[in-house]
Amino acid sequence: MTNNKQVEPAYSVLAEIYDDVMIGVDYETWTDYIDEIIYQYHPYAVTVLELACGTGTMALSLEELAAYDITATDGSEEMIQVAKQKARSARSDVKFLTRNFLDLNMDQTFDVAFMVFDSLNYLHSEQDILKMHREVKKVLNPGGIFIYDFTTPRNSRIAIKHLNNESKRVNNLYRYHRKSSYNAKKREHTNRFIIEKLSNESGNVAETYHEKHLQKIYTLPEIENIVKKTEFSILNAFDGFALEPAHEKSLRITMVLQ
């Protein structure tokens, strides 16, 4: 019998197939970009904290540069379990911990904190964005830097055209469908994942899970105004994966704060 109505928190069941869903993402280039920014703004940095690390791909890739001691955290226990498994296979020294970035509770401080791939967009209010900055400030060493990106309304308007209604079989066990919608007025970008777990024997759908991912989409002036209310100053706001200033047509903006 098919169990068809299970609604799960974001990044619980998806953790099983996250790396397959993200197969097209060039994490190595992204890693080089973050490394480049660290080198430019904090060349002697050693200790690095990743927030919202997902299944750990960036942290493991950064470790390959043999330049940093890395701790990587995510709010989803399931994503961290996948990351830990990957770390064991790679004989990695990265320390993976389950942590909500609104309550980091670390027993160490760091030269750099970073967070990539729209994770800031999972914060839906200015109050929460301020809290996240306060949490990071608490765990940074003096002179430490904080790097993160967010996506813009323009990105959502464009992405919606190619992300909508994607369907894929990812391995022998799963099939997923993604439906995306963007409410430009409320600036809410919603990805709905329907994840079907297939039966080993018959290949029929054994379980169907639903995950809803709601992201709030921000402009650069909005984020700049929020950062002004924190103890950080903005060193730069970069356009996408470039070391050029962000502009009104930027799809993704990378903030560098100190």
Ligand SMILES: C[S@@+](CC[C@H](N)C(=O)[O-])C[C@H]1O[C@@H](n2cnc3c(N)ncnc32)[C@H](O)[C@@H]1O
């Ligand atoms: C788009 S994924 C990015 C994951 C990873 N950075 C990557 O590049 O693959 C967003 C991540 O943010 C995490 N996340 C969302 N809200 C969070 C919170 N309050 N605290 C910590 N992690 C959170 C999710 O669990 C998920 O792993």
